[in-house]
Amino acid sequence: MSALPLTRIALSDERQAEIRDAVRKATGIAFDEAPSRLAVAEDADAFFRFLSDPAIHGPIYNLPVPLSPATVGDFIQRKLDERARGEGLLFLRFDEDGDVIGYSEFDIWPQWGAGDLGGALRPDQQGKRAGVSGAKRTFDWMFEALRLELIVATGALDNVRTARMLDGLGLERKGEITSHRPDGSTRASQVWEVSRAAWFDAGEQS
Numbered sequence: 001m002s003a004l005p006l007t008r009i010a011l012s013d014e015r016q017a018e019i020r021d022a023v024r025k026a027t028g029i030a031f032d033e034a035p036s037r038l039a040v041a042e043d044a045d046a047f048f049r050f051l052s053d054p055a056i057h058g059p060i061y062n063l064p065v066p067l068s069p070a071t072v073g074d075f076i077q078r079k080l081d082e083r084a085r086g087e088g089l090l091f092l093r094f095d096e097d098g099d100v101i102g103y104s105e106f107d108i109w110p111q112w113g114a115g116d117l118g119g120a121l122r123p124d125q126q127g128k129r130a131g132v133s134g135a136k137r138t139f140d141w142m143f144e145a146l147r148l149e150l151i152v153a154t155g156a157l158d159n160v161r162t163a164r165m166l167d168g169l170g171l172e173r174k175g176e177i178t179s180h181r182p183d184g185s186t187r188a189s190q191v192w193e194v195s196r197a198a199w200f201d202a203g204e205q206s
């Protein structure tokens with residue numbers, strides 16, 4: 001059983017069904033530049049090339065090990081299977097050459113009305129706070145389009161930029177957990193959470 005989310009408030013069957021339905025219907029996020037779309041089997045090679053950079057896969061614990069076009073293809077299929085159950089999504093963003101410039105991965109727990117966001121930007125897109133504005137837009141979308149009540153995010157204890165980003169967006173540090181990589185190794189992670197009420201209250205005040 002997953003250690004996440006740390007905050008667990010059970011939702012009614014009706015609200016759970018609403019969230020599963022929203023996840024099954026989700027197709028991407030309409031960013032002004034490079035809107036994201038669902039990852040499909042044909043994206044495996046481009047997504048593998050993107051993930052192969054250690055600046056991308058290094059800080060992220062749940063990517064396939066070893067990375068190869070085949071294991072990345074399996075990862076894409078697993079996320080499509082999760083989408084069919086209303087429990088997960090994988091979105092990609094592309095440049096005009098068809099290369100991947102970023103991805104967002106969602107793990108959804110309809111029973112708790114909660115969703116975890118993970119992802120990365122290509123190194124040439126990093127360091128310009130595009131990740132910060134993209135995460136803000138994505139959290140809005142998770143509450144509005146997916147109808148969630150709680151958003152969760154985790155980061156390695158030494159991932160300073162992710163910590164700055166999540167603290168700056170008003171998420172609350174909830175403690176540390178042990179995250180498990182697909183190869184069985186572990187990593188300590190800081191956990192952040194924000195409720196729907198806290199997110200929109202903070203948005204109204206800023």
Ligand SMILES: CC(C)(COP(=O)(O)OP(=O)(O)OC[C@H]1O[C@@H](n2cnc3c(N)ncnc32)[C@H](O)[C@@H]1OP(=O)(O)O)[C@@H](O)C(=O)NCCC(=O)NCCS
Binds near residue numbers: 122130161
């Ligand atoms: C994490 C990530 C999405 C952040 O997006 P980004 O657009 O590159 O963000 P930036 O680096 O411009 O800014 C993030 C914050 O870190 C700060 N920062 C950047 N480099 C820093 C450094 N070396 N030391 C301290 N703070 C730093 C920025 O000032 C900013 O803080 P602020 O909002 O208080 O100004 C992106 O860097 C990324 O894809 N990283 C690799 C994968 C990853 O770590 N994913 C998250 C795992 S859950």
